[in-house]
Amino acid sequence: ILLTAGELTVACRRLLVIAYEDIGLGHPAATQRTVAAIQAAEKLGLPEASIPLGFAVIDLALSPKSNTSYRAIKSAMAAVDQGQVAPVPDHLRDSHYQGADKLGRGIDYRYPHDYPGHIVAQEYLPKELAHSQFFQPDPSGKYEEALAHYYQKVKEILKK
Numbered sequence: 001i002l003l004t005a006g007e008l009t010v011a012c013r014r015l016l017v018i019a020y021e022d023i024g025l026g027h028p029a030a031t032q033r034t035v036a037a038i039q040a041a042e043k044l045g046l047p048e049a050s051i052p053l054g055f056a057v058i059d060l061a062l063s064p065k066s067n068t069s070y071r072a073i074k075s076a077m078a079a080v081d082q083g084q085v086a087p088v089p090d091h092l093r094d095s096h097y098q099g100a101d102k103l104g105r106g107i108d109y110r111y112p113h114d115y116p117g118h119i120v121a122q123e124y125l126p127k128e129l130a131h132s133q134f135f136q137p138d139p140s141g142k143y144e145e146a147l148a149h150y151y152q153k154v155k156e157i158l159k160k
Contacts (some may be wrong), residue, residue, distance in 0.1 A: 026066030062140030086126030
């Protein structure tokens, strides 16, 4: 209906939202293909734009679904709305300027790539938010299943 009404921009925007909100980590390659289909549709214009958009619709409809990234960002934004905000920890602040060390910037930062598995037991959230967990894995597809497995591994390393 949107395309027959000439609403190419609206149709493309809706497909992007579906790709990232409803498919997301369930099948991230589908989001990339959706972006490519939209770019092709915008180059083609109507009526041919329906060809790549039809491809994207089928791809999204048959992809594993996941809204964990959507829920994570909504949870983080809700925390901010509720006043759960604090300054970035000093060890994460920019230290590439003269006098940064006097302000405590960048001191005791541990570069993850210098550690086994590229994981380091160092807090990245402010102390006030240290126990917050915005991302809740819900494996629904091979990619998100792999992420959930890796996330568990990270949590185990950080407990040590």
